[in-house]
Amino acid sequence: MAFSSGGGADGAPMADINIIPLCDIMLVLLIIFMVTAPQVSYPIDIDLPQRSTNPPQTPTEPPPPIRLRIDAGGTVFWNDSPTPVSALRNMMESEVQRDPANQPTLEIDVAEDAEYGMLARVLAAAKNAHMQKIGFVRRQ
Numbered sequence: 305m306a307f308s309s310g311g312g313a314d315g316a317p318m319a320d321i322n323i324i325p326l327c328d329i330m331l332v333l334l335i336i337f338m339v340t341a342p343q344v345s346y347p348i349d350i351d352l353p354q355r356s357t358n359p360p361q362t363p364t365e366p367p368p369p370i371r372l373r374i375d376a377g378g379t380v381f382w383n384d385s386p387t388p389v390s391a392l393r394n395m396m397e398s399e400v401q402r403d404p405a406n407q408p409t410l411e412i413d414v415a416e417d418a419e420y421g422m423l424a425r426v427l428a429a430a431k432n433a434h435m436q437k438i439g440f441v442r443r444q
Contacts, residue, residue, distance in 0.1 A: 367408040370399065376417045389425055396433035409437040
C-alpha cells in the first residue's frame with residue numbers, strides 16, 4: 305500500500321503544513337506562562353470605602369450666581385451695576401467668606417470687542433479672592 309505526499313506528480317512541491325515549529329513555540333509559551341502565572345496571582349491590598357453610619361448631609365442650595373459683565377469700553381458691571389476694577393477683589397472675597405464651601409458661581413460675560421487686559425485683571429482678582437466656580441457665558 306502506497307501513500308501519497310499530497311502532490312499529484314512525482315517532484316511536485318509538498319503542500320502540507322509543517323506544524324512542528326508551531327508546536328515548539330506553543331510549548332515555550334506554555335512554559336513561560338506557567339512560570340509567570342504564580343507571580344501575578346498574589347493579592348493586592350486595596351482600601352475600599354466602608355459603609356458610613358452617619359446620615360447623609362442634605363445638599364445646600366447654591367447661592368445665586370454673580371453676573372459680571374465687561375463691555376467694549378472696559379466698564380465692569382457687577383450684577384448690572386457699574387463697579388471699579390479695584391473694588392472687585394474685596395467684593396469677591398466677601399462673597400467667598402460668606403460660605404467657602406458653597407461659593408456662588410461667577411458668570412463672566414465679555415463683549416466681543418473688549419480688551420483682553422481687562423478680562424485678565426478680572427480673572428486675577430477672582431484668583432486672588434480664591435473663587436473656585438468661574439464660568440464664561442454669552443448673553444445677547
